[in-house]
Amino acid sequence: MGGLQTIMGQTGFGIPGAPDFRETADETINFDEAVEFANEESESIFTRWKTLTSILERYEDTIRKRWGKKTREQRKKLLLQSWPDIILYHRPDLRHYRRKTAVGESDQKTQTAYRWPHINLEDLSDSTNLLLFLNSRGRHAPAVFAPMDCDSISLGISTGAIPQEFPDTFSHMNLESVLLEEYGRLMACPVTSGVSDNAAEGLMVLKTQHATMGFLVDICERILHDKKTDDESLKLVPVLPEPPILSSREGEWVYATDLTRESPYLVPHKLDLRRVQSLIQARLTEWEDYAWAMREDPSFMAEVVGDWSEHSSERVMTRARKEHPDLVNPLRKKNFWDRTIASTINEPYENLTEFIDGQYEQPQNVPGLTTSITRIKFLLEVRLIEKVQRELGFIFPSSPPVRALFMTEGQGGLQLRSDLNKDDQLLWLVGELMNKESEVPKDIIATELNNLVHTDKSQKARITPMVARFIGDISLGYELRSQLRLLCPLLYRQDDQNNPYEKILEVENPSLIELLRPLYDLKMIVSPAHAGSKFLKLGDLGNPAMFYYPVDKRRTQDNVEAMQTAERNLDALWAKYDGHLRTHLSAETNDVLQAIIPDRGELQRTPDWVEPQKVAQKPKTDVPVQPATFTDDNNSKDLPFSPPPPKTKVKTRGPAPLEDDGHDDAHPTAANEAPPPPPPRLFPVKKRTAQVFSTLFHTPTPTTQPGEIAWTDFVSALSAIGFQPEKLYGSVWRFALKDRATFGVDNAINFHEPHPQGKLPFRAARRYGRRLGRMYGLGGGSFVLEG
Incomplete structure (x- = not known):
């Protein structure tokens, strides 16, 4: 798609750079x-x-x-x-x-x-x-x-x-x-x-x-x-x-923006290898769950495809205010979806490769340390930071809140409209991040970009969830880079021709480049710009209209059949994609790429509809009914491909009781699969926290329908059972365990704050619950009301 091209050039979004200050000679x-x-x-x-x-x-x-x-x-x-x-x-x-x-x-x-x-x-x-x-x-x-x-x-x-x-x-x-x-x-x-x-x-x-x-x-x-x-x-x-x-921070929640505002007034921080390992591992686990959800959950696949569609440079009009022909010409629209699906599927492969290769392992000697740090440095600067900055260069100007400020120029290039006031702090910061000739250190720009979005509500509304995710990855890359500079400062003295570490980097380059060989081979058969006749066209199978998945509706026969149809469509898409890889890749490269996708057990699929038995009506209780509204993660109600919901009136109910077993309607297809491990302990929780977990681990029934979760309630609930919340960058929150003994592991987990509405829709809450279950063994039966 157009966004795969280098669209920003050397001067950001066409914003004039800073003037030359060199009026006083050294x-x-x-x-x-x-x-x-x-x-x-x-x-x-x-x-x-x-x-x-x-x-x-x-x-x-x-x-x-x-x-x-x-x-x-x-x-x-x-x-x-x-x-x-x-x-x-x-x-x-x-x-x-x-x-x-x-x-x-x-x-x-x-x-x-x-x-x-x-x-x-x-x-x-x-x-x-x-x-x-x-x-x-x-x-x-x-x-x-x-x-x-x-x-x-x-x-x-x-x-x-x-x-x-x-x-x-x-x-x-x-x-x-x-x-x-x-x-x-x-x-x-x-x-x-x-x-x-x-x-x-x-x-x-x-x-x-x-x-x-x-x-x-x-x-x-x-x-x-x-x-x-x-x-x-x-x-x-x-x-x-x-x-x-x-400390200026109040309560238990830690904000990275607060830490960065305080850092100039503190003692310089020391290297924290444990934090480095935790940051990399948490992001890797998040990408593994992301890749698995794309294969398992049709609603998530629809959201991801919708995100890439809505952030495509084809959405930006030309200087003459005309739309891209692939969006208005019915005969060419399939080309747009073919390119969009390619970008959607390639992203998790690229990111998993980088984070798997970038895992830090404690070496046994100095040469081992140098090799390990050199590998991470290469992946950070040559792949992660450079790639995410380049992609942000077309994702941000193509995003719905700001795309009207831009126009396409030439071969997919994006420029600010000439009739606009260019004195815009958000546009300047993002443009400066893209500007390779900028003299401002990129880590400073990334820090200030996060600070602006965190503190200015008017700017926060201009950042979509997808843009926030990319900003988070850029900021993570620069934090890891900062930690590596503390560990091995000589490796970053590139202006010193006698630097022995630079010579090591030169020697290691060929082997480092081989780390990315599988991605290169993949690009040559799936990228629209490089694959030629081998390009795999998945527009018919991957259009979001194929994945209508009413998991947030009460169970009816029509809804169950719609969910099963969406699951079959998703399985067909991935079967065609995997078959394409087997046909056109060497067996060795294909094995590497298939091993990247994590093993999360069998795909969970919706069982056939069973007519519920009628039971005697129970006497009414005084429990109040809590209304629930649903908002798609990427506001898909505004997108042209979003299918209409069934025309049946659904009655809203309150949160499910805590007597759930922690499993939803989707059961493993393998009959002999081992049951999940039992939760390590029961957590006494207050009523409001109990409502959060009953939604995360909701068991759908014909008579209940879950609601949204306020993000602050979600963070408070995890804090109540032993997690330390920390707002990192963009939309990323990191939840580390206060005590390893709570779950028997010490891995942190990342979740993304819903943006900008501040409510976690049930579709996302359902996925978050599954992730908590896989990593920590949590389920609906893990909690009991206090008293």
Whole structure:
């Protein structure tokens, strides 16, 4: 389909890039002058650091209490007094990169924005960030923050907004020692010595830290306006224990956006290999369940195909406001569905290959570690990050909320309409993510994109579930990349020609490329752009109209027969696809690809309709009837292929009782299949939580029909039985176990928050229940009401 082409080029969505900031040329300075300056700055930094440490050791709790009692306006006033040129808004360097210098702002403001992007009123005037900043910088030596401070000015350096001063002698600065006598010391060294010439960056780090420490000392003195903070007075005050760790997060739920907003004010995080393994494993398991559901659940297959259809570049009109001929010409419409089904089916194969090959295994020696990290680095940067960014380049502009802002140009290229105002933060961020020539680090863009969608409700409404999923995968890729840089930083010093790790990467490249050989072979027989006469056309079998699956309706003979028909149609599609692979692939490649699809037991299929026996009417109870509404995951009611529901009036009922056995109407086709393992224990739950689980593990009957689940109720329910919820990126939530003993495993599981409605439809809830059952043995019988 059109989206498989490279449509973004080098300039994002046609949005003009940032202007060239290189108005002030970098300078060369005398080496002796550089040494004198570095010594003075280092001494001043340590003097201010010691003062800040002494203040916090005696008054940190007092500072916290006083800061917490102040209003936001009072905090802003104090911040302005301590730093008169402080910037007003979050990430000022990005804003200045877009606009160079805002109207009415001086060059000094621009310098401040790039040198100290995290010292701004928006972030520091809240209740905790300044307190976190004081605690981290006052309780840890300046050397701990040198890499972080160097990264914080990277955009200013790369754009030339901050001119650098280069000593006229090849030199190295010590930014690792915690001792005053050594930290920031500059020494000349031969070019052939093997050490890096980091003097220019080192001098800028010292400038950054000098002003930062001065600001933090000054704000403490203003908060403690009635206390004496000179060295002699502080010696007379007893040292107190360090107060408990602060956090801006409330309750048990953790949000990645909160963590990223806090991170510039914290001690740099250390490598967490367990988290790396958990992130990869949870995403791999999610893709395995995704691939299995495409083969088992007709309604899910219809939703996925519908998503790819609605996010196809063919949906975007031409400059002349004409639709794509494959959408309006009945004779050509099958071509559109053939390409759409190909994209739908190829995605899980690609992602499973990447995550299976990218699993991290603890090596036994250093060469093994290098090989393992090199493999993951290759898959992250050559496949996962690059592929997802490229695909987002046509999925986002083709999505229903924003496609009217774009037009097709040339051979499938997408551009913003020329008559629109291009000053749009969401469009700029996504376009900058696509722009290969952008000087903004992509991880910063991904972080800010997540932050914008999380905090701005008006922007959140412009992000579809599919776009949110791709944003989540990009952000996951950059987090994994960040963790790998901590584990093996030399592997990322690509500008160093003598880097032994880069030589290893060059040697490993041929074998690394072979990891992707099965995907290459698959592309040559299923991709419309590469397969030629071998291209498999599945438009007739894969059209969503073939998969009408009324699983969310009460059981009737008509509904059961409709579900069985959809299941047969889905089986026929996959039988044709698997047969195509057997015919055109080598036996070895086919075996690899078939092994990628996980084994989840037998496909569950709907049994034949059995007329229910009439039973005596039970007396009425006082249990209130709760109405339920159903919303398709991708709003398919608005799509032209969505079949009409049966014209039968269905009465709404409340949630199913907890006496369910945890199985729905679909039973394994194999009669001798072993029953699922029993749940590890019974969970006493409150009534509201019980209603959530009775929907997740609902047993359909002719008289009951389940409803939706509020997402907050779903998260609370999992938290109540031992999961730790964490909002990652995009729509992804990660649920890790608080205690491994709860289920006997320690694997985390990912679920996607419904977007934008905030309600989990029964179709999705049913799949989520199955996933919980497969991984943790949960079922309807796993819960009992408290008391």
